[in-house]
Amino acid sequence: MAQEIYYEDVNVGDAMPELVKGPLQKLQHVMYAGASGDFNPLHTDDDFAKAVGMKDGVIAHGMLIMGIVGQAITGWIHRKDLKKFGVRFAGMTKPGNTITVTGSVTDKRVEDGNNIIVCDVAAKDENGDVKITGKFEAALPSKA
Amino acid sequence: MADLSKVGTEYSPITWEVERGKIRELAKAIGDPNPIYLDKDAAVAEGYEDTPASLTFLTVPMMWSDKMPAVINDLKINFMMVLHGEEEYEYYQSIYPGDVITGTPKVTKMEEKTSKSGSKMDMVTMEVLYTNQRGEKVAKARSLLVERK
Numbered sequence: 001m002a003q004e005i006y007y008e009d010v011n012v013g014d015a016m017p018e019l020v021k022g023p024l025q026k027l028q029h030v031m032y033a034g035a036s037g038d039f040n041p042l043h044t045d046d047d048f049a050k051a052v053g054m055k056d057g058v059i060a061h062g063m064l065i066m067g068i069v070g071q072a073i074t075g076w077i078h079r080k081d082l083k084k085f086g087v088r089f090a091g092m093t094k095p096g097n098t099i100t101v102t103g104s105v106t107d108k109r110v111e112d113g114n115n116i117i118v119c120d121v122a123a124k125d126e127n128g129d130v131k132i133t134g135k136f137e138a139a140l141p142s143k144a
Numbered sequence: 145m146a147d148l149s150k151v152g153t154e155y156s157p158i159t160w161e162v163e164r165g166k167i168r169e170l171a172k173a174i175g176d177p178n179p180i181y182l183d184k185d186a187a188v189a190e191g192y193e194d195t196p197a198s199l200t201f202l203t204v205p206m207m208w209s210d211k212m213p214a215v216i217n218d219l220k221i222n223f224m225m226v227l228h229g230e231e232e233y234e235y236y237q238s239i240y241p242g243d244v245i246t247g248t249p250k251v252t253k254m255e256e257k258t259s260k261s262g263s264k265m266d267m268v269t270m271e272v273l274y275t276n277q278r279g280e281k282v283a284k285a286r287s288l289l290v291e292r293k
Binding site for chain 2: 021028031032034035036037038040052062063064066067068070071073074075078079080082083084085086087088089
């Protein structure tokens with residue numbers, strides 16, 4: 001799926017292809033709970049979520065949104081080239097939100113013979129509210 | 145309230161056999177159509193031995209092994225008040241179906257912080273270094289949990 005991307009083809013400031021997903025459905029929380037094993041009812045039970053202060057009910061697993069950011073990354077860069085991926089969970093995602101993942105290259109360097117690129121990533125909803133900010137590093141093949 | 149004296153605690157290891165169906169199930173739950181996670185032939189065509197674990201797969205052994213709730217209980221964190229603050233992975237090599245990975249969760253940092261609004265929170269950092277059945281390092285996971293007080 002991901003085309004081969006060479007170190008020489010990537011420049012600081014380049015944008016990662018944008019990924020738009022949504023509107024997200026409550027059903028996806030149930031699927032994600034089962035797949036991941038995170039059965040915190042905050043994500044699947046509206047009554048529970050309201051009782052712990054979420055006035056609109058359930059919120060998405062943060063890790064589901066991180067997974068969507070991961071989808072955007074390995075839709076662009078080969079999975080095997082990824083070296084690091086880290087995020088900060090900045091906001092809650094609700095059913096009905098549409099998530100847009102963006103990213104851009106902030107650094108590139110040769111380190112111990114590896115051609116490393118560093119990218120910032122973010123996930124926002126349709127109102128521009130930030131759900132995740134993060135960063136990844138990949139070691140890309142070289143044409144040389 | 146988190147028991148801050150528990151910093152440095154190591155828990156019993158998680159041992160987890162990676163299954164192709166679970167890799168595919170997680171990709172489908174995320175809605176990731178990338179065929180390398182769904183179909184062995186497609187993965188092999190792209191240079192993998194089999195369907196590789198996706199970037200966030202290591203949440204599966206952590207949650208399905210019941211380790212995370214056990215650690216949260218041991219740290220005296222109120223499960224109802226805990227938020228996931230950060231998650232970070234370092235990848236050393238691919239994880240494939242049939243691999244048996246083992247990781248020892250370790251609490252590396254615990255501190256109380258005060259938010260801008262003045263409310264207090266306990267910040268707990270946990271790290272798990274995973275090795276495979278050949279004793280090779282495959283990945284490290286770092287999680288930051290935030291307990292609202």
